[in-house]
Amino acid sequence: xxxxxxxxxxxxxxxxFCRAELGPEIRTFGEKHKAVEMPPELKGxxxxxxxxxxxxxxxxxxxxxxxxxxxxxxxxxxxxxGSIICAWQATKGFPAYFKARGEYFRALTAxxxxxxLKAIKFFDSKFSYSPTAVFxxxxxxxxxxxxxxxxxxxSEDHVxxxxxxxxxxxxxxxxxxxxxxxxxxxRTTTRYxxxxxxxxxxxxxxxxxxxxxIVQSDVGEKKFGVIGRTAQRLLGGVSNMQxxxxxxxxxxxxxxxxxxxxxxxxxxxxPSFMEALLRLRGKYGENVQVAFLxxxxxxxxxxxxxxxxxxxxxxxxxxxxxRLGYEMIDMxxxxxxxxxxxxxxxxxxEQAGA
Numbered sequence: 001x002x003x004x005x006x007x008x009x010x011x012x013x014x015x016x017f018c019r020a021e022l023g024p025e026i027r028t029f030g031e032k033h034k035a036v037e038m039p040p041e042l043k044g045x046x047x048x049x050x051x052x053x054x055x056x057x058x059x060x061x062x063x064x065x066x067x068x069x070x071x072x073x074x075x076x077x078x079x080x081x082g083s084i085i086c087a088w089q090a091t092k093g094f095p096a097y098f099k100a101r102g103e104y105f106r107a108l109t110a111x112x113x114x115x116x117l118k119a120i121k122f123f124d125s126k127f128s129y130s131p132t133a134v135f136x137x138x139x140x141x142x143x144x145x146x147x148x149x150x151x152x153x154x155s156e157d158h159v160x161x162x163x164x165x166x167x168x169x170x171x172x173x174x175x176x177x178x179x180x181x182x183x184x185x186x187r188t189t190t191r192y193x194x195x196x197x198x199x200x201x202x203x204x205x206x207x208x209x210x211x212x213x214i215v216q217s218d219v220g221e222k223k224f225g226v227i228g229r230t231a232q233r234l235l236g237g238v239s240n241m242q243x244x245x246x247x248x249x250x251x252x253x254x255x256x257x258x259x260x261x262x263x264x265x266x267x268x269x270x271p272s273f274m275e276a277l278l279r280l281r282g283k284y285g286e287n288v289q290v291a292f293l294x295x296x297x298x299x300x301x302x303x304x305x306x307x308x309x310x311x312x313x314x315x316x317x318x319x320x321x322x323r324l325g326y327e328m329i330d331m332x333x334x335x336x337x338x339x340x341x342x343x344x345x346x347x348x349x350e351q352a353g354a
Contacts (some may be wrong), residue, residue, distance in 0.1 A: 011325035053086035133158035145289035211261030
């Protein structure tokens with residue numbers, strides 16, 4: 001199995017891989033699919049006939065406003081028909097141009113997606129990648145770290161694999177709430193309000209969890225102090241989740257922990273693990289949310305910038321793929337930062353001792 005150090009080395013070797021493996025494909029693509037530029041004659045025709053169409057249309061309006069005889073009306077109609085003919089001549093050839101341009105960019109996008117897959121396979125042959133993915137509705141709803149309910153959801157750039165001893169997967173997800181309003185004239189406006197945009201990261205924790213533990217940014221503690229903490233304790237009794245108090249003041253200042261099994265939650269959140277989560281918060285931002293369920297650790301990491309995008313400039317594809325590699329390292333460092341490869345908690349050992 002690949003290690004994080006292996007991955008770092010592979011990312012540094014990527015430019016040579018691009019030259020040797022992807023270079024021939026880029027040259028073949030360039031020979032087969034010439035970049036579609038607007039022909040000069042098409043541009044010239046558009047400017048010439050387009051300008052004529054505008055002038056004739058303006059003259060049509062002028063004669064219409066001053067029409068006082070059948071002759072003026074006839075002239076106005078002739079000018080209008082002339083503007084229509086010029087407009088048709090101006091756009092002649094554009095459908096074929098836009099069709100060819102669309103085919104070129106579809107082929108280019110497919111090539112770039114294949115390069116992303118090859119680069120990820122270069123990092124580790126057992127990694128898998130899909131540019132599109134089914135939105136993980138079950139884990140989104142069950143993990144407990146997201147606002148309930150959404151109207152529109154999407155998912156892309158789904159990566160799975162095993163790093164050292166830890167199975168992982170991550171993908172970019174977006175969810176939106178639909179908001180419809182009506183003004184005084186009865187016109188309807190629809191907006192889509194972002195709920196979450198970022199990375200959903202899952203990794204095998206190698207421990208059989210009987211309970212469900214959630215670690216969330218502690219908004220109540222920050223905004224309302226002791227009153228907020230008391231309110232959280234009361235709210236914990238509304239469902240089967242109970243507020244868990246821990247012996248780390250800094251951790252409790254930044255996070256609220258709730259669990260169906262407080263004893264298990266304290267076992268998971270050891271002093272060293274709480275320190276690791278605090279460092280993770282410093283690295284990825286204060287809104288990182290964490291859940292433990294089904295022997296899995298789930299992290300929701302807000303991220304609004306482009307993620308795993310390499311661009312369509314084939315001359316700079318090596319730079320784009322290397323940037324993708326660094327973004328993958330940034331995600332997989334979670335496994336290293338949380339020491340998930342340490343086999344202190346091993347499901348097989350637990351089952352054998354049961």
